[in-house]
Amino acid sequence: MLLRIISIVFPIFLVVIIGVFYGRKHRPEMVAANRLNMEVFLPALIFTALAGKSFALTDNMPSIVGSLVIVIGSGLLSWPVARAMGFNPKTLVPPTMFNNVGNMGLPLMLLTFGDQALGAAVVLMLIATLLQFVLYPWMINGNSPLATVWREPFILAAALGVTVSLTGITVWPPIMTACKILGDISLGLMIFSLGVRLSTAKLNAWSIGVTGAILTPVTGMITAWIFCELVNIPRADQDILFVFGALPPAVSNFIFAERYNQEPDKVASIVMIGNVMAIVFVPLALALRL
Template sequence: MNLVLTVLEIVAPVFLLALIGFTWVRTGHEYRLEFVTKLTMTLSVPALIFTALVKADIEPAALSALSLASVVAYGGVTIAAWLVVKMMGLDSRTYLAPLIFGNTGNLGLPLALFAFGEAGLSYAVVVFAAMALWSFTFGVYVTAGGGSLGKAFKEPLVWATALGALFLWRGWTLPPFAMNTLSLLGQIAIPLMLITLGVAVARLHPHGLGRAALMSLGKVVLCAGIAALAGLWFNLAPVPFAVLVVQVATPVAVTSYMLAEKYGADSDAVAALVVSSTLLSVIYLPVLLALLI
């Protein structure tokens, strides 16, 4: 009973904030999705990443192990997803990126914070950074039919991760006024990302939800299993192991829909994956957390 209450305390704020965003739009209120997304991804999320890493109490060996495990996990998921897409005869431009990339930002970071505290958030940032770098390069390439490594290095969150890792490695910090400013800026990221998730889901126009739900279930099993194997291979401690599994197993990212819409893939099919996997996550994420806590 205590475990059930603990899991509910972790996941309830996440889905309630998303529900606020969903209800806000459904009741006719305005929400500038593009502006808020740009604000969070350009300013607040990089600030959150940097301050989380600077303040993190992570041993260099643990940081290296989690970084390598994240790379291996996403490499394994990429190969497995490519095989699934080819065997099922699906359009790789539409389905490959959604099957690989989860919502490690909007959902993964808050879940790690609520479940495992500041240490969990620090670990989650590492996994998020690995996913983001792969998404901005390979993800764009497969969806658009072209991409470049240079695009990834134009993203503020990539530089925030690199600087945060450098400060963590060297034991550096910034003057208190600068850290306090960045901390305040970073604190708006998580509630804004969750509300924005609800807004984005409310505005999607999916089709084929039944098929999408089956694919979403397959994605969860595939991603959680491969992440667990990677965590065991690198002998991760319980908290980084749990964070890695939860992050990689998060539902399909809304950014996958945005990329499909931008580059002419089947955005309605991707929207169905986003909606079905997000709804299923209300069930499977608590179960996953109960197994890992």
């Protein structure tokens, strides 16, 4: 069991560490690479996963509902904790809700559960990302850009992929192959980019950083466990949702905090310490479910 857990998490953390050291030495400008990933490689991965013959929307309903419950439930659990500890809930709560399902979650679930989990993993990422685009601005300033989020390439790719899946349209195989080639670039680039981003993050607030780092996986796993106990879903879906709940805060939380000027230094600490502490919480989640 220990060897299996190590074999799952080691490749991910190794690529992150490589990204950290490369980032510290060369300070690469990742804006263009990350934009390519968000606008080309990731949409190709999403389309390939959702338009593939192995994907069925009804089979992934547990992932859709479960992700909604985990994201919102984590926020509801962490809000009173933030108030009780004297932290600004607008700073602490969003990182506990929106975890690193992109950079870390997708590769982790594929390594853990195999290619058959790609559809569920993509659905989890889509739900979490969409909720972050909609809920984060609303939580900070009461506004939500719901009308513009549908222009995001990953949403368009998801809509196209689901349409292909539901209608039974057969996409010309060479097109699917091209999308798969582009999509395969996305996973490695996401993990490496996470390392580069962490190499420049600063720890200016240890207390809120450690609190958020612990609160994110704990509230996620608690919410996932409660949902799976109350709802009768297959064991495979339960395992995927539990691992999803155990993920650390997403790097995008720092980007949103900068955009809305919501104590970005403190959010950076939460993100950095949270992803370091994933070395503990991710293997723990795997040990509990495998």
